[in-house]
Amino acid sequence: MRIAIVGMVLLVVGAIAAITGVLPGSELAGLAARVVPILAFVVAVTIVAELAAEAGLFRVLAHRLAALARGRAIVLWLFVLVLAVASTIFLSLDTTAVLLTPIVVSLAAHARISPIPFALTTVWIANTGSLLLPVSNLTNLLAAEHLDLHPLQFAALTAAPAAAAIVVTAAIVFLTRPRQLLARFEPEQAERPDDPVLFWVAAATVVSLVPALVSGVEVWIPASIAAAVLLVAFAIRRPAVLRPGLVPLPLVLFASGLFVSVEALHAANVTDVLAVVAGTGSSPLDLLRLAGVGAASANAINNLPAYLALEPFAADPIRLIALLIGVNAGAIITPWGSLATLLWHSRLTSMGVEISWPRFMLLGLLAAPLTVTAATFALAWSAT
Template sequence: MLLAGIAALGSGLLPGPAFEELAGRTLPVLGFVVAMSLVTELADDAGVFRAVTDRVAAWGRGRIRLLWSLVIGLSTLSTVFLSLDTTAVLVTPVVVLLAVHARIPPLPFALTTIWLANTASLLLPVSNLTNLLAQARLGLSPAAFASLVWAPALIGILLPPLLLWLAFRKELRGRYGPQPLHRVQDRVLLSASAGVVLLLLPALVSGIPVYLPASAAAAVLLGLFLWRRRSTLRWSMVPWRPLMLTAGLFMVVEALHANGATSFLAGAAGSGDSLPALLQLAGLGAGAANAVNNLPAYLALEPVGGSPVRLAALLIGVNLGPLVTPWASLATLLWHERLRALNVEIRWSGFAVAGLAAVVLTLPLAVLALWLTNRMH
């Protein structure tokens, strides 16, 4: 994909001025992705996520239903403040292992993390790469962004767990025994890393460009690991493949726009801020995300957004919609890799049917919530 983007630039399909504008807009976003990847990888290596899971297991008090409710809270907070990929990559394994050790069927816990990784990723710009791109286009602060999407974001957080509860209520009854605590290898490193993450969270919603506090946190953690555990540091901590894929997608989709894609998509996307128009755009976004992937779906349809509320409807489609196909979001593919490593099997046919039911129920309600709150303003 990166080679395709470079070819588009070299051949003139992507004009130089359009590439310069694209680079100015997306380089801070890619810098944020690198910095947050380092922060979450290093915090995980220090044991932060395992320590949180130990506390969740203790707070569950031996009741499976309460434990699952706490997992919902953990997955939601992780997604909202640290991004959907963090939930898929780091929260999933510790939560699934917790269920396995507690002799609880792991499937409800695994589905909870990936559904919420996608559907809870609407509230803040840092929750999803698509949100960061929309925030940059709209020029909104994190608070203003949240005030635009808070109602559909609430639907995305509350409704999918309710559907999972209806599907798995029998498996989520009963009790579990005491769970073994993870051994802390370096308490200084754990405490310092946890402190860095806690300070980073409010900084990410303060209105400062998010790549700045994320880069500062990554630099502090790199310094800590150079001091305490140098052997952990490796080049593979930088997400090279997703970065190349994302940069290539940016360039290819921008080349398509430069050659008439916007006018082609405008007819399918409709126009206006009416409820049917918003449903049409959100549905198109969800369909495109499941057909290709949520990032190119957003990039392709962004120019036909036209207004803040239409762009919010598009975000509903590409954030809450990718629950059907495995490739609909990178988070789902990363989640599946983690499950395979844990020997937890997922039937994609069942995943698709359940996801389609969730999207059909969640998406219209989220768009309705957006339309109603927009009318109040």
């Protein structure tokens, strides 16, 4: 609810800018044409993820993986890592934060091992693992639209930094929690889906959606079709699940407010000062400078407005990917660095898992520079 209120305040600020002429109507219309399809995708994929979770898809998958781990926490953690990467890449970082977090915490609780390494893996991978595809992060969708890139062309640019970010993140989690990850546990019996029909409809829908998201079709179209299929299935088999809360209205209001307010700042030339700190050029150090500015900005004000503010100063595709590295993989220090982190913490507290923010931020201060540096140099290497 607080996110929705912030979004409404930002929309009011943007409306005042439009009424007073600070934000011209033509620029506002151009902004709407750019972001409405993106927000439509966010709504649709959130509905898909929520209904797939209601059908038991993620829970059953997690329990199957726990059974395959055969009592070894390290194997279970590797499975969680793979699941977090796949969820983030194909269904977005917010989906991972919202839906995977309670699953991995429940798995850890049933196995009687610490949930902290699994929870930390989930939130870090949700951010650092969100570089590969446009659908992985809202910032990526904006960048892909800005560059007019097919998803596979986008992935070709981001593959090396995405791999580097994931590997470094995983290494840091393991090296900071080796005793907990090398423990043993007693596997619990795998759960069966409550409604096999809904389970298989959800499974088929998600499996079909994944290739559609990289087909080159505007992503809001297959996501909307998938959402419609699941809405019909639940309307027939479990209508009580269908509620207004399935629509992520607070997130839409928050994102819309950020879009409009940052566009107003651009129109007023307030963000021009960032050109000095962002620098120019595409040498490894130039890219690292831009990524570092992006990471610092994301942790200061949130990754979405940080990207929007710095986008005009990332003039070519390689610099734009460097900016994404900073605002995506670097946004793991402050709780407000990304919306995914706030959603993750909300799920943890609802399950009784306490996280020390000072300790979280100290770990982030270790992980963010290492991850951003590794990903940026991987980008520079792949671009040569």
